[in-house]
Amino acid sequence: MEKTASGSVMRNRRLESFFNASPIPNMGVSWKIGSKKGVGEKPKTDLYVEDDGWLSILISWIRIVTCFVSMMVTTFVWALIMLVLLPWPYERLRQGNIYGHVTGRMLMWILGNxxxxxxxxxxxxxxxxxxxxxxxxxxxxxxxxxxTGTVGIAKKEIVWYPLFGQLYVLANHLRIDRSNPTAAIQSMKEGFVHLAMQSHLPIVPIVLTGTHLAWRKGSLHVRPAPLTVKYLPPIKTDDWTADKIDDHVKMVHDIYIKHLPQPQRPLVVEEETPTKG
Structure with missing residues (x-):
């Protein structure tokens, strides 16, 4: 973990982690210390019927292009704000979160799910x-x-993303080197456990369902599939210890196996029994 991590335990943070999952193998991890009031959307009653016709694809492309253009506009505006706030790193962090609130909500509205x-x-x-x-x-x-107050962690290559990458750096978020994928995956997978042991804060799992149907990895077709964001009850970590890291990771892994639909469940990895020669 970078040197700022130890001094930032009591701040909010967001980290992307990887579990063995199917069909898509990564499981994001977000560290947030604080509250988000007023979270909630009144679900629509529209039934989702998968449509791969030309009209559906055309509408999807229009939505994606609109998302990209809109995101570039908000990113440019907040980049200017960040430059003005260069002497105040915490204010840049807050503005980065506000940018995320505005842009993320706007993009979801454009997609229409x-x-x-x-x-x-x-x-x-x-x-x-x-x-x-x-x-x-x-x-x-x-x-x-x-x-507001969340510190993000992303791969170091994000800096090369036009405007967005530069805004990410200006917002005082952290970057990690994933040149060694195996080590990075293991480190990220255990990261939330170490933070829990240091802060003694509970863990609240968030289960996102339907997103894998709405926008499949590698596809440019966004479908109007209904989405669900489900917050699970907090898991106490007061008694977590370093010698049981694997057990803590497995417990959280099992929670997602229980609450995710079959196509989204993480893989159950069975340990091999050593054979006697």
Whole structure:
């Protein structure tokens, strides 16, 4: 962890982690200390019928282009704000979160997917929040739902993304080197456990469903699938210890296996029994 991490335990933070999952293998992890009031959307009653016709694809492309253009506009505006706030790093962090709230909510509105949020009473808990990640839409949702004060962690290559990458750096978020994928995956997977042991804060799992159908990885077709954001009850971590890290990771892993629909469940990895020669 970078040197700023130890001094930032009591601040909000967001970290993308990877679990062995199917069909898409990564599970996002978000650390948020604080509350998000007023979170909730009245679910629409529209029934989702998958449509891959030319009209549906055309509408999808229009939505994606509109999202891209809108995001570039808000990113440019907040980049100017960040430059003005260069001497005040915490204010840049706050503005980065506000940018995420505005942009994430706007992008979800443009995409038009009906959203249902359950367990919003746990969104006000002072805790470490983790969530699964299977689609670009997950990023938009977390940008929108992340409380002010959150520190993000992304791959170091994000700096090369036009405007967005520079804004990310200006907002005082952290970057990690993923040149060694195996080590990075293991470190990220155990990251929320170490933070919990240091802060003694509870963990609130967030289960995102439907996003893998709405925008499939590698596809440019966004479908109007209904989405659900479900906050689960807090998990106490007061008695967590370093010698049981694997057990803590497995417990959270099992929670997602229980609450995710079959196509989104993480893989159950069975340990091999050593053979005697």
């Amino acid at each position: 009906p959203i249902k949020i359950e367990g919003a009473e746990y969104a006000n808990t002072r805790a470490i929040y983790i969530c699964n990640h299977a689609s670009p839409i997950d990023i938009f949702l977390m940008m929108w739902l992340t409380p």
